[in-house]
Amino acid sequence: MTDAPSKLTTVAKAAAVNPLKSSQPLGAALAFLGVDNAMPLFHGTQGCTSFALVLIGRHYKEVIPIQTTAMDEVSTILGGADHLEEALLNLKKRTNPSLIGVCTTALVETRGEDFAGDLKLIAERRGDVLAGTEIVLAHTPDFAGSIEEGWAKAVTAIIEGVVPQGAPARVAPERINILPGSHLTVADLEAIRDTVEAFGLEPTILPDISGSLDGKVAERWVPTANGGTAVEDIRTMGGAVHTIAIGEHMRGPAEVLKARTGVPYTLFDTLTGLVATDRFVALLAEISGRPVPARVRRARAQLEDALLDGHFHFGGKRVAIAAEPDLLYAMARFFAGLGAEVACAVSSTGSSPILEAVPAAEVVVGDLDDFETRAEGCDLLVTHSHGRQASERLNIPLMRVGFPIFDRLGAQHRHTALYEGTRDLVFEVANIVQAHHVPPTPAELDPFRDHGDTHVGRPQTAAH
Amino acid sequence: MLKDKIKAAFNEPACPTNRAKAAKERAKGCAKPLTPGAAAGGCAFDGAKISLQPITDAAHLVHGPLACEGNSWDNRGSGSSGPDIWRRSFTTDLTELDIVTGQGEKKLYKAIREISQRFKPAAVFVYSTCVTALIGDDIDAVCKHASSKYGLPVIPVHSPGFAGSKNLGNKLAGNALLDHVIGTHEPDDVGPTDVVILGEFNLSGEFWMVKPLLDRLGIRVRTCVPGDARYLDVAAAHTANVTMVVCSTALIGLARRMEERWGIPYFEGSFYGITDTSESLRRLAAMLVERGAPADLIERTEALIAAEEARAWARLEPFRDRLAGKRVLLNTGGVKSWSIVAALMELGMEFVGTSVKKSTVEDKMRVQILMREEAHAFEGMAPRDLYAQLKSGGADIMLSGGRTQFIALKARVPWLDINQERIHPYAGYDGTVELVRQIAISLGNPVWDEVRTPAPWDNEGRLTDRHVSHFTMDDDSDAADPTFAARHRRKFANSRVDNTDPEYLAHHRKKFAGRDADDIGDD
Ligand code: SF4
Numbered sequence: 001m002t003d004a005p006s007k008l009t010t011v012a013k014a015a016a017v018n019p020l021k022s023s024q025p026l027g028a029a030l031a032f033l034g035v036d037n038a039m040p041l042f043h044g045t046q047g048c049t050s051f052a053l054v055l056i057g058r059h060y061k062e063v064i065p066i067q068t069t070a071m072d073e074v075s076t077i078l079g080g081a082d083h084l085e086e087a088l089l090n091l092k093k094r095t096n097p098s099l100i101g102v103c104t105t106a107l108v109e110t111r112g113e114d115f116a117g118d119l120k121l122i123a124e125r126r127g128d129v130l131a132g133t134e135i136v137l138a139h140t141p142d143f144a145g146s147i148e149e150g151w152a153k154a155v156t157a158i159i160e161g162v163v164p165q166g167a168p169a170r171v172a173p174e175r176i177n178i179l180p181g182s183h184l185t186v187a188d189l190e191a192i193r194d195t196v197e198a199f200g201l202e203p204t205i206l207p208d209i210s211g212s213l214d215g216k217v218a219e220r221w222v223p224t225a226n227g228g229t230a231v232e233d234i235r236t237m238g239g240a241v242h243t244i245a246i247g248e249h250m251r252g253p254a255e256v257l258k259a260r261t262g263v264p265y266t267l268f269d270t271l272t273g274l275v276a277t278d279r280f281v282a283l284l285a286e287i288s289g290r291p292v293p294a295r296v297r298r299a300r301a302q303l304e305d306a307l308l309d310g311h312f313h314f315g316g317k318r319v320a321i322a323a324e325p326d327l328l329y330a331m332a333r334f335f336a337g338l339g340a341e342v343a344c345a346v347s348s349t350g351s352s353p354i355l356e357a358v359p360a361a362e363v364v365v366g367d368l369d370d371f372e373t374r375a376e377g378c379d380l381l382v383t384h385s386h387g388r389q390a391s392e393r394l395n396i397p398l399m400r401v402g403f404p405i406f407d408r409l410g411a412q413h414r415h416t417a418l419y420e421g422t423r424d425l426v427f428e429v430a431n432i433v434q435a436h437h438v439p440p441t442p443a444e445l446d447p448f449r450d451h452g453d454t455h456v457g458r459p460q461t462a463a464h
Numbered sequence: 465m466l467k468d469k470i471k472a473a474f475n476e477p478a479c480p481t482n483r484a485k486a487a488k489e490r491a492k493g494c495a496k497p498l499t500p501g502a503a504a505g506g507c508a509f510d511g512a513k514i515s516l517q518p519i520t521d522a523a524h525l526v527h528g529p530l531a532c533e534g535n536s537w538d539n540r541g542s543g544s545s546g547p548d549i550w551r552r553s554f555t556t557d558l559t560e561l562d563i564v565t566g567q568g569e570k571k572l573y574k575a576i577r578e579i580s581q582r583f584k585p586a587a588v589f590v591y592s593t594c595v596t597a598l599i600g601d602d603i604d605a606v607c608k609h610a611s612s613k614y615g616l617p618v619i620p621v622h623s624p625g626f627a628g629s630k631n632l633g634n635k636l637a638g639n640a641l642l643d644h645v646i647g648t649h650e651p652d653d654v655g656p657t658d659v660v661i662l663g664e665f666n667l668s669g670e671f672w673m674v675k676p677l678l679d680r681l682g683i684r685v686r687t688c689v690p691g692d693a694r695y696l697d698v699a700a701a702h703t704a705n706v707t708m709v710v711c712s713t714a715l716i717g718l719a720r721r722m723e724e725r726w727g728i729p730y731f732e733g734s735f736y737g738i739t740d741t742s743e744s745l746r747r748l749a750a751m752l753v754e755r756g757a758p759a760d761l762i763e764r765t766e767a768l769i770a771a772e773e774a775r776a777w778a779r780l781e782p783f784r785d786r787l788a789g790k791r792v793l794l795n796t797g798g799v800k801s802w803s804i805v806a807a808l809m810e811l812g813m814e815f816v817g818t819s820v821k822k823s824t825v826e827d828k829m830r831v832q833i834l835m836r837e838e839a840h841a842f843e844g845m846a847p848r849d850l851y852a853q854l855k856s857g858g859a860d861i862m863l864s865g866g867r868t869q870f871i872a873l874k875a876r877v878p879w880l881d882i883n884q885e886r887i888h889p890y891a892g893y894d895g896t897v898e899l900v901r902q903i904a905i906s907l908g909n910p911v912w913d914e915v916r917t918p919a920p921w922d923n924e925g926r927l928t929d930r931h932v933s934h935f936t937m938d939d940d941s942d943a944a945d946p947t948f949a950a951r952h953r954r955k956f957a958n959s960r961v962d963n964t965d966p967e968y969l970a971h972h973r974k975k976f977a978g979r980d981a982d983d984i985g986d987d
Contacts, residue, residue: 014574015525016534016557023531045594046498047507047625051535054867058539063847063870070498073626076598083500090501106529107594107626110563142531143560143595217874217915221851369552386538389551406539 010350010365017369018386020322021348022403024140025103026052027150027182028157029066030403032101034207035158036228039097040066041087043080043115044105048142058406060213065224067091071107080108081118088122092130095223098231099134099162101154109141134231136161146348147403148249148324151182155206155253159260162231167262168238175240176287177263178205179254181247183327183402184271186210186412191420192271195281198296199288204233204240213412238263242287244280246271246417247326248354269354270330271417272425273337274303280418299419303426307338310426313433314338320375320396321345322368322383325352327402330416331382332358334425344374346383380432397436399429504867507625509593510536511633515714516589516621516640517550518542518665518690519698523585526555527572527603528593529563532625541887543669545692549585558595568601576610576618586695587617589640597624617695619644631714638718641689641698646722649699651686656757658686659748660704660728662715664735666691670889674735677772677892681765683748689715702726705755708733708748729755735891736803738776738810742769776893780811783900788812790907793859795850795868804863804882807896808903816859851875861907876915878906 029040029052042049049068056064069083084102091100104115115137123130136157140150176196180189189210196203211227218226237243238261245254245267254265266283270276277300285292317340321331325347332342342360350365364370368383372390375381381391381398385407391398405411415421443449509532517524517540526533537553544550556562556571576588588610592603603620611618621640623633659678664671671691678685686704687697702722707730709719719730729751733744749757749765791814794804805815845853850868853859854875862872865883872879880902882890890899920931 013578014556014571015578016530016553016555017579018553019530019534019537019555019557021530021534021557023529023535025531026535041501045507045625046503046505047510047594048531048535050504050506050510051531054539055535057866057870061870063874067501068498068503070500070503071626072498072628073624076594076626086499087501090499094502106531107598110595110598141529141560142534143529143558143563217876221848221855221874223848367557386553389538389548 007362008350008355008365009362011367011370013366016367018367018372018389020346020367020371020383020386021146022055023048023052023142024145024147024150024153025105025138025142026055027145027147028101028103028138028140028154029053029150030056030147030182030209031151031154031158031207032099032103033064033212033225034205034209034228035099035101035225035234036211036230037098037222038101038225038228039091039095039099039223040101040103041069041091042066042103042105043069043071043084043087044107045071045076048105048107055404055406059404060215060412061409062213062215065095076107076111079111079113081113081121084115084118085122085126088135089126089129092133097133097224099136099158101157102135102137103140103150103154104138105140106142109139109143115139134162145351146324147182148247148326148352149349152249152252155179155250156256158206158234159237159253159257162234163237163257163260164235165260166238168236170239171241172202172239173241174200174288175202175204177237177240177243177257177265178203179243179245179250179257179265180205180207181245181250181326183247183324183330184417185414186214187415188271188417188421190214191415191418195296195418196284198293199284199290201284201288204237205229206234206237209412215412237261242266244268244283248329248352249326269357270326270333272330272334272422274300274307274419274422276333277303277418277422296419299423303419303423306423306426310430311338313430314340317341317380317433318343318378319380319382320371320378322347322371322381322387323402324348325354328363329354329358331401332360334422335382335429336360338426343378344371346371346374380429397432399432506630506633507594508627508629508633508636509591509623509625511630511635511714512591512621512623512637512640513633514540514630514665515634515637516690518544519587519589519693519695520544520550521547521586522695523549523552523554523579523583523588524591525572525575525579525588526553526591526593527558527568527575527596527601528556528591529558529595530555532591532593533557540665541668542691543666543672545672546694549583552583554579563595563599566599568596568599569603569606572596572601572603572606573610576606577614580610580614580616585616587619587645589619589621591621591623594624594626597622597626617645617648617699634714635717638715642718642721642725645695645699647699647702647726649696651696651700651703654703655684656705656755657683657752657761658704659683659706659708659752660686660701660722661688661691662707662709662719662730664688664691664710668887668889670891670895671735673889673892673895674741677745677768678748681745681749681761681768683752683761702728704728705757706730706748706751708744710734734803736896737807738773738893738896739806740803741892741896742773745769772893776897779897780900783904784811786904786908787900789814790860790903791816791858792903793854793862793864794818795845795862795864804899808900811900817853847871861903863903876912878909878912880906 025042032038032040046068049066053064053066069080069087071080071083075083119135119137138153138157140153178192186209189205189208193203206229208229212225240263243254243257243263243265245251245265248269251267257263258265268280271280281292281296319335319340319342321328321342328345328347332345336342336359345358345360345363347355347363347365355363368386368390376394378396381387381396382401384402385400385405387398400408415424533553533555556575558568562568562571579588590603590607607618607620619640621637623636671688675685687693687701689698707719707722707728709716709730709732722728723730731747733747734740735744745765749761753759753761793816851871854872854877861878863880863882866881869879888898888902889895918930921927
């Protein structure tokens with residue numbers, strides 16, 4: 001595995017062609033949806049809200065509760081404080097959420113208002129009506145960042161808004177905080193919870209979309225996030241012995257939590273892969289003082305076997321990956337760790353320090369068009385569903401990861417982390433590769449094929 | 465200037481809603497203020513893009529920060545018989561720096577250049593969005609300049625989301641076509657049976673179920689806007705003899721002004737349902753003949769209708785038994801509510817309700833006449849109410865768009881997509897048969913019985929009466945002892961082998977003869 005610093009290239013183009021990014025407020029909304037009985041509120045026009053909820057709905061196949069302050073032309077010019085206030089009061093009256101997560105959009109940020117000030121005034125004026133509902137604010141203009149940044153900002157806003165400042169009266173030795181990155185799936189969170197609990201520890205996962213976006217059929221209609229981290233548990237996160245943050249973009253929230261409450265944290269840059277999971281499991285054993293449970297040891301043995309069986313299908317393969325920084329890093333590490341070459345790495349944004357560590361010669365900050373032009377001749381494309389056009393045109397199979405995955409079912413229940421997740425990923429990749437194996441034709445193997453102008457071969461890739 | 469454009473778009477005399485209003489009220493326009501914290505639906509940009517993007521050989525460039533396009537591209541399934549430029553997503557993806565330094569226009573200009581050089585589109589449509597309208601980027605000027613510089617049509621579409629609803633966006637798209645596209649190309653093959661179809665999106669390729677009917681009659685579709693359209697054909701739309709408007713809320717204003725400007729008469733029709741399809745063909749033929757097409761067109765049309773209708777009804781007959789008496793909840797504005805209602809009622813289905821949110825006054829009247837007083841029309845329902853109605857068994861199936869899909873599914877009620885994300889084509893005679901077939905398939909799926917079967921335990925996980933015991937109680941004495949152990953003992957009582965039985969032992973020994981426990985599996 002090469003961990004040499006890689007070169008970051010930003011493509012100078014006036015137009016993004018086939019965007020890789022989803023917007024920052026969308027990422028924030030996803031995080032807010034991981035809090036029980038919460039309601040994300042976009043401060044902006046209703047169109048942005050509609051697009052975000054439709055896209056999230058297409059991924060999770062769920063009704064997604066997101067509301068809008070419904071700014072119109074007039075309020076855009078005059079200022080949106082009234083709309084914000086009205087929206088909060090209406091939401092309180094209609095759905096009585098435990099938390100309203102305000103996500104600003106490009107429109108209101110372009111006008112540049114004092115949203116925090118507005119919220120404070122509203123809280124002072126209408127405190128009686130709004131009592132019992134936490135209101136937190138994330139600055140998430142669409143002209144910056146992407147899902148990861150929006151997600152991290154929302155988590156930070158929740159911590160700052162809900163967790164009290166100062167060391168708690170009591171520290172519970174079995175409680176730990178988990179701050180998962182936006183790239184982890186519902187199934188990943190469930191596996192993490194199970195593993196943590198197997199050590200007799202009590203995790204508070206923030207945000208916990210495995211409670212709310214797990215696709216259950218409930219017996220009644222719930223207009224807000226149905227499941228997720230309880231606000232009460234968030235309030236007492238300061239009483240945990242340790243915080244585990246997963247993904248570089250969760251460093252910020254972990255720092256804020258530490259600064260407020262003194263809870264130390266450990267950051268895992270990825271939880272995909274044998275070595276990364278070993279470190280995670282070892283940390284849990286250390287915190288709990290208990291031996292590693294048999295079940296976890298068995299999962300590790302299964303992963304070892306999967307790695308042995310699967311590595312044939314990775315060695316020498318050229319892989320093209322386009323994703324948000326932390327997911328890009330996790331995937332690149334996964335492929336490089338099995339002997340594949342990350343021949344093309346495209347990141348949605350360029351601000352994350354983790355990009356330096358991506359095991360690829362170059363990391364391009366760009367869109368799926370940059371991805372498509374660079375991925376030619378690769379054996380596998382790895383990105384979200386929008387990569388399907390590139391896959392069709394290049395005739396290279398696509399492995400769907402990240403968000404959005406709208407043309408396949410079950411994205412939320414896919415394992416990508418810990419021993420189980422790595423094992424499943426190995427199988428998935430190996431199966432895609434096997435399904436696309438094209439037996440050679442005589443012409444392709446003809447030793448004279450490159451002599452003269454009768455070249456008919458496929459692009460040759462590096463040998464195993 | 466944007467204000468004027470928006471006002472003009474709302475001031476639509478052909479809009480039946482407007483016709484019913486008093487002059488003073490009409491002047492206010494029909495934008496209803498939205499309720500913050502209780503609003504849903506797309507924006508004007510969304511509507512404009514929907515109405516233009518299926519023009520397949522054009523590039524559609526969205527001028528604004530990422531979200532507008534980044535969160536919405538590749539979400540509709542129009543069919544294209546050729547180019548795929550329209551499926552690519554183009555956006556100026558403005559950054560904070562672009563906005564504060566006022567680089568928006570420059571970036572837009574460069575973007576047009578990049579796209580025109582690299583993808584060679586027939587034209588570029590440029591959509592303004594909230595932020596670029598707010599900061600006052602002059603997209604008209606940029607488009608004009610780029611157009612002359614790069615020698616291709618570059619069409620500004622003024623569609624900032626805050627201007628209003630999706631519906632308004634449809635109209636703004638129509639304006640853009642009228643101001644910059646239609647009438648700019650003179651084809652050399654103008655004929656007496658040329659028609660234009662407006663507001664047909666060719667979703668799942670369904671216009672391809674209708675076009676062969678027109679071909680058979682010798683009626684030439686100059687262009688179908690926007691479904692599977694080519695830019696030059698749209699630019700030549702003014703040479704047609706008749707306009708048919710399929711989705712009237714979207715482009716009726718465009719049809720009216722094409723009549724004003726070029727004298728092309730229009731009518732509103734539908735290709736959903738058998739009766740409506742026939743009626744549309746009839747109208748097309750009659751209007752074309754009036755405008756100089758050969759008179760036998762009418763006769764030929766009647767013959768085709770008779771043959772196709774007979775065929776369609778014969779194909780529908782087998783479904784009658786399965787569908788008669790089933791209750792449908794229709795929750796849509798997308799496909800003409802009454803077109804579907806008529807076809808399904810003929811098969812004996814009942815309607816428990818229909819949303820008329822986006823329907824015109826005329827539509828509503830037709831719905832009322834069709835459904836008489838039993839069913840009620842509603843103006844759109846809150847998700848919670850919709851869920852409650854479905855959950856209480858208020859309907860056997862819901863037909864709607866994707867937005868309400870999961871409400872039905874979570875209430876464990878069959879659902880069929882009849883809106884823009886549908887994967888089955890429903891237009892024309894064959895499409896009607898397909899729709900009925902899909903309804904039957906959905907209703908008949910055994911999965912509904914399974915998911916409606918309650919779990920055999922209660923909320924605390926305790927077994928309930930619904931639980932069917934796996935243990936048979938055939939021994940009276942043990943049946944009195946309800947413990948698990950007792951039941952278990954009884955179950956295996958008869959299966960125990962007597963290991964003193966010499967025959968059994970002999971058999972057993974033979975089976976394992978020659979095997980050492982240590983090397984089992986190695987032979
Ligand atoms: S409301 Fe405005 S900013 Fe939002 S998606 Fe529509 S055009 Fe874009």
